[in-house]
Amino acid sequence: MKFAPIVNPEARRASPQPVRVDLRTVFLAGIGAWVVAAIVCAVLLAVGLHAMPYLQICLAGIVVGIALLIWEHFDRCNYRKLGA
Secondary structure, eight states: OOOHHHHOGGGSOOOOOOOOOOHHHHHHHHHHHHHHHHHHHHHHHHHTOOOHHHHHHHHHHHHHHHHHHHHHHHHHHHHHHHHO
């Protein structure tokens, strides 16, 4: 075990560059899951079960997912501007 990188920061290897991932697919999958859950809650509500709080949670998840898609759009635009 070498202690040089701990004692002397210049002896460290260069850190790898972070991987840029496409979060749109992740956010779209999350929104899709919330939509499916909202449909299930709406069916349960139509049958007569008490599912209104769960439906509200699903709708809030959809709204948050859409907000994250908007954030990702502007973040990706900034990333492209930095690379140009």
